[in-house]
Amino acid sequence: MTVFDPRDRVTLADVAAHAGVSVMTVSRVVNDRPGVGEGTRVRVQGAIAALGYRxxxxxxxxxxxxxxxxxxxxPDVTNPYFPEIVRGAEDVAIAHGFTLLLTNVIEDVEREVAALEAFEDRRVDGVIACSPRLVSERLEELLERHHAAVIVNRRSRPDIAGSVRIDHEQGMRQLIRHLVATGCRRLGVLAGPVHSFAARERMLGIDRETREHGLDLPDERIIVSAPTVDGGEIAARALIRRDPEVDALVCFNDLVAAGALSALAELGIAVPDEVAVVGYDDIPFARMFTPPLTTIRAATYDLGRHAMTMLLERMAGRGRGVDIVLQPELVVRASTRHRLAAPSGGVISL
Amino acid sequence: MTVFDPRDRVTLADVAAHAGVSVMTVSRVVNDRPGVGEGTRVRVQGAIAALGYRxxxxxxxxxxxxxxxxxxxxPDVTNPYFPEIVRGAEDVAIAHGFTLLLTNVIEDVEREVAALEAFEDRRVDGVIACSPRLVSERLEELLERHHAAVIVNRRSRPDIAGSVRIDHEQGMRQLIRHLVATGCRRLGVLAGPVHSFAARERMLGIDRETREHGLDLPDERIIVSAPTVDGGEIAARALIRRDPEVDALVCFNDLVAAGALSALAELGIAVPDEVAVVGYDDIPFARMFTPPLTTIRAATYDLGRHAMTMLLERMAGRGRGVDIVLQPELVVRASTRHRLAAPSGGVISL
DNA sequence: AAAGAGTTCGTTATCGTTACCAGGTGCCTC
DNA sequence: GAGGCACCTGGTAACGATAACGAACTCTTT
Structure with missing residues (x-):
């Protein structure tokens, strides 16, 4: 009995020998190319099936x-925001016969570089980078070495990479507008990673919208938080300690908001009556939080689909320079006050 | 000016020409092998750097x-249970210079087959299959064609694949024991996919433990649910309709439990006073649910780490036939009643 | 000074597949 | 019946890297 050793795979030559033809003929059959007689085609197909050639x-x-x-x-599949993108991208890729090489970079710039280089060594046909943290110059330098690239959630030079992104400035403006309309005046911000383009855009939205409402937002009410539940918990505690009078926490994303909710619960601070909380992304669990989270929803799955579709187009040499911007949508839940219940101008006492 | 075309990559031959040596010498330098003089080594390294060879x-x-x-x-990175495994596996893989080819199979047997075949065509060095749905015979047939394989959350023939799994029977027994101790008697079950090995093991635990407590668990109080939030919501409604007297819902996983909590909230049924709910997996958000979920925690990240470590060992030809079984742990939260507050034997009226 | 040992470096063949070109067969046309 | 034209089919050379072997060279040793 012979043991099957996967290292000795069946090759074209084996099939050719078995069918009594040349390797080229087999190659043509495998790739469905013309130039093979009907008889030999059938015979070769028989040999392929018999030997289990792949x-x-x-x-x-x-x-x-x-x-x-x-x-x-x-950045991190552990953040429920990203798996949706992965799914969207993967569905399109598989439909076109492509396979995904996935790398988490754990919000780490070094790993981002390493991942792009590893992809290069493996001669991938294209790259999609989600929410990259690298500085533009270095990122472009690395992406330029690839056949095609698409950046998600960040603008880019169209000759180097396409971009698919969400209008985070508008998203944040909607949240701030909602908070103001429900009576919040003394906002605290749990901001995201400094190198994150998305974080900067969101901060821009916060800044502009508060300014337009004539609200004051001093630096001590802005704290940088790791984009995780634990990060949010720590940052929220720090912010409350600095200024116990805040009446709303604007969080970088839903994970940070989740952490903030935990912290507030443990501190015995009522949400939304004492402090309102808003997140960003509308991850699938945001509606399950205690209380359910007011947040911004973007079509994340579509973000992935668009990114992959654009990448395939760029790989084919078509559609250079596209930049898709998706508009997000405000989702109001119980972590912010009801519009009518809030007398403007102050904190509601219990 | 010449445009950089990624298709014209620098090769060993280019470096060799630039340094005035043969390709073999360059190859030796690249791979840090002996047999190259110090002078030429430096010169070749210079050429590599100058041309940006990879x-x-x-x-x-x-x-x-x-x-x-x-x-x-x-099965699905969208289920927060799996990203943890991915992270664990990836961290070990990257540390050893390997890259991950990730495929979601969306709980679909056909895609599972397609993925395994795609891996085969790409000549991956090894495969890790998480919670496979394929029947053992077919799965083994496909895994046998790979150099090395590890199955997560399912037993397997040690000569074909290693296995790393969680003792789901014990996990479920702990949950049932806890429910019984807190006064629940009329259990309803939202079971998982029929082809899932994990689902069968969990069902076994439910079955045996209820039997040992002398509880009755008729078929009409067991409903198969898709392993998603939506699936749980639908299944919970169906179960409550069938038997409004149930006092506990035992859910296949935390997602299903999340759906069940939603359904119960909308039906105006108090958790845990009228109906207790338990999940399984302790996904990171389980503690954020309304109310926080009693569930079973397993060291998911470790599951991934162990799987990858075992795979690398099997790839190296060592450690054939290992089967690691991790013991899970009960996590009690507010979705089940307090032990003392529950008079044994009946439903608590509001 | 010649032989031997050790080092450095190059030549060749190969992994499995496909592009390109050449040879062969049968059939039609003038 | 010879030339021409399809159509099949096969040989050969790559793609980029490396294992195995062998040549050339340096240095030592007797």
């Missing part, structure tokens, strides 16, 4: 200089 | 028949 994509990739693989960089 | 992993893989890539199959 083409070696590595060898094919070496020859063709294409790997039918796409690299996808994500 | 080895072509595809070509290397063809020759070496190893791709330094590992295929990872996950």
């Amino acid at each position: 083409p070696n994509i590595v060898a094919r990739g070496l020859k063709a200089r294409r790997s039918r693989t796409i690299g996808l960089i994500v | 080895p072509n992993i595809v070509a290397r893989g063809l020759k070496a028949r190893r791709s330094r890539t590992i295929g990872l199959i996950v």
Whole structure:
């Protein structure tokens, strides 16, 4: 009895020998190319089935200089915001016969560089980078070395990469407007990573909208938070300690808001009566929080779909320079006060 | 000015020409192998840096028949249970210079087969399958064609794949024991996918533990639910309609429990006073639910770490036939009644 | 000074596939 | 019946990297 060793895979040559033809003929049959007689085609197909031949994509990739693989960089799949993007991108990729090389970079710039270089070494056909933290100059330098690239949630030079993003400034403006309309005046901000483009855009929205409402937002009421539940918990405690009078916490994303909710609960501060809380992203669990979270919803799955579709187009050499901007939507839940219940201008006492 | 075309990558030959040596010498320098004089080594390194050479992993893989890539199959990254496993596996993989090929199979057997075949075509060095739905026979047939494999959350023939799993029977028994101790008697079950090994093991635990307590669990109080929030919501409504007298819902996982909590809230049924709810997995958000969810926690990140470590060992030819079983832990939160507050034997009236 | 040992470096063949070109067969046309 | 034109089919050379072997060179040793 012979043991099956996966290292000794069936090759074109094996099939050719079995069918009594040349490797080229088999190659033509495998790739459904013309130039093979009906009789031999059937015979070769029989041999392929009999030996269980499967083409070696590595060898094919070496020859063709294409790997039918796409690299996808994500800050952290553990953040429920990103899996939706992954799903959207993957569904499109698989439908076109591509496979995904996924890398989490854990909000770490070094790992981002390493991931882009690893993709380069593997000769991926294209790259999608989600919410990259790298400075533009370095990022562009690395993306330029790829055949095609798309950046999610950040603007980019159209000759280097396409971009698909959400209008975070408008999203934040909607949240601030809602908070103001429900009577909040003394806002606290749990901001995101400084190097994050999305964080800067959101901060811009906060800044402009508060200014337009004539609200004061001093630096001591802005705290940088890690974009995680734990980060939000720590940041919220710090902010409350600095200024116990805040009546709303504007959080970088829903995870940070989740942490803030935990912290407020433990501090015995009522949400939204004493302090309102808003998140960003509308992750699937935002509606399950205690209380359910007011937040901004973007079509995340579509973000992934668009990104992959655009990448495939750019890989095919078409549609250079596209920049898709999706508009987000305000989702009001119980973590902010009801519009009518809030007499403007002050904190409601219990 | 010449435009940089990523298709014309720098090769060993280019470096060799630039340094005035043969390709073999360059290859030796790149791979840090002996047999190169100090002077030439420095000169070659200079050429590598000057041209920005990066080895072509595809070509290397063809020759070496190893791709330094590992295929990872996950039912759905959208379920927060799995990203933790991915992270655990990825951290170990990256530390060893491997890259992950990730595929979501969306609880679909066909996509599972397709993914395993795609991995085969790409000549991955090993495969990790999380909670596979395929029947054992077919799964083993496909895994056998890979150099090395590890199955997560399911037992397997040790010669074909290693396994790392959680003792789901014990986990479920703990939950049932807790429910019984807090006075629940008329349990309803929102069971998971029929083809899921984990679902069967959990069902076994429910079955045995209820039997040992002399409880009755008729078929009409068991409903199969899709392992998602929406699935849980639908299933919970259906179960309550069938039997409005249930005093506890045992859910396949935390997502299903989240759906059940939503349904109960909308039906105006108090949790845990009228109906207690338990989940399974302790996803990061379980503590944020309304009310926070009593569930079973397993070291998910470790599950991924162990799986990858075991896979690397099997790839190296060591440690065949390992089967790691992790014991889960009961996490009591507010979705179940307090032990003391529950007079045994009946439903508490409001 | 010659032989031996050790080092440095290059040549060749190969991994599995496909592009390109050349050879062969049958059939139609004038 | 010879030339021409389709159509099949096969040989060869790449794609980029490396293992194995062997040549050339340096240095030591007797």
